[in-house]
Amino acid sequence: MPSPPKVPIPTLERLATYMRMLVELSSNGSATISSAEVEVCTGVDASQFRKDLSYFGMFGKPGVGYDVASLQRKIARILRIDSPQPVVLIGAGNLGAALVGYPGMAEHNFEIRAVFDNNFAKIGRKLWDTEILDINDLESVNREIGARIAILAVPSSAAQEVAEHCVRAGMDLILNFAPTHIKMAANIFVRDVSFLQELAVLSFHAGPSDDHS
Amino acid sequence: MPSPPKVPIPTLERLATYMRMLVELSSNGSATISSAEVEVCTGVDASQFRKDLSYFGMFGKPGVGYDVASLQRKIARILRIDSPQPVVLIGAGNLGAALVGYPGMAEHNFEIRAVFDNNFAKIGRKLWDTEILDINDLESVNREIGARIAILAVPSSAAQEVAEHCVRAGMDLILNFAPTHIKMAANIFVRDVSFLQELAVLSFHAGPSDDHS
DNA sequence: TAGATTGTTAATCGATTAACAATC
């Protein structure tokens, strides 16, 4: 079997950026875009953009550029958001509420299909339109939903245990908002959203001997 | 002037991870830790950890390891969170509320000193303990606070304008939660928190021909 | 056609990993 050229993670991250831009452009009625224009819109180097797409085959016409609509469709298919991608959210706290209420989620075709919590005071109540379910029903509910993606918006102290529970319920792709390292088998894919890290990077540059160069 | 060896961004991100770990450890009463143990706790390669610290000078004793308390102090100083780091938050929506209510912020010595919004219905009301201020008072209020870090929790459509306003108010380090590219002068440092990107990376791996290898 | 812009290869850059002499 010829090993499929594997795609760098930074490339995948940028695909999401391109997607965003294309959605905006198509609502503006733009028909085509060049890699140079992409650079202006997104800050991603034109060469980088073309290289990123090259991992997936051909997309543009030399001398013309890229068709906005078709490029959008192709990237959506690559990222598996050409049809709604079901997602399960664990944790109905402040952050969970913000995520459920966040319009960008649906705009990108991610569908939060269920919200779980372990707090009896919350179970049965609603977060926006979605009823908060008992975490103990995770397996049975996900047998219906079939989500592979779990979003963890729980305290650090609970993250490891909850992640393992998600795996038992059939999920293998985990987005972790808790500021802690989750240990998982190699076939489980974990990504962390850690704005404290980003804040630290900024804060470092608040040093007096730092000129941002 | 001998050019100071500049520190890779990934190294700075990992410093925040080490910080987290050290806080946990010191509450457990651990006195020292080896780079091998750091690897177990955080998932960061032992060699990587030692290399990261090497950018800042010596921290450990060969044959013994690192003193937890002193390492914590040193990293805190590097990241400018040895004393409270003032931060301004723009946007009192769901996400803003989650951020203000997030205990990890204070634990890491980031202090949200003021919250701003442009919505008259919100201005004057309280977000937890903090009064929501008029965005038009940004300059005058920050003359008091002297924050260099701004957190943007505003819609994409407002992000560029608000960022420019922050710069006029004296801030030069911007944490952007809006899923859009902000164009700034080279002396302004912008970091994006983009969980949609992380979600896209996961979603890509939901492909049928993907085995996470 | 001439001008523009792609897809791809090669060169550059930078970060991670491995190895080991120095040190406690």
Add this chain to the structure above:
DNA sequence: TAGATTGTTAATCGATTAACAATC
């Protein structure tokens, strides 16, 4: 001292950038 673990150098790896022939 002997064993353990650091700090640092060198080797590896992978991503970004630049250049250009191919193409519309």
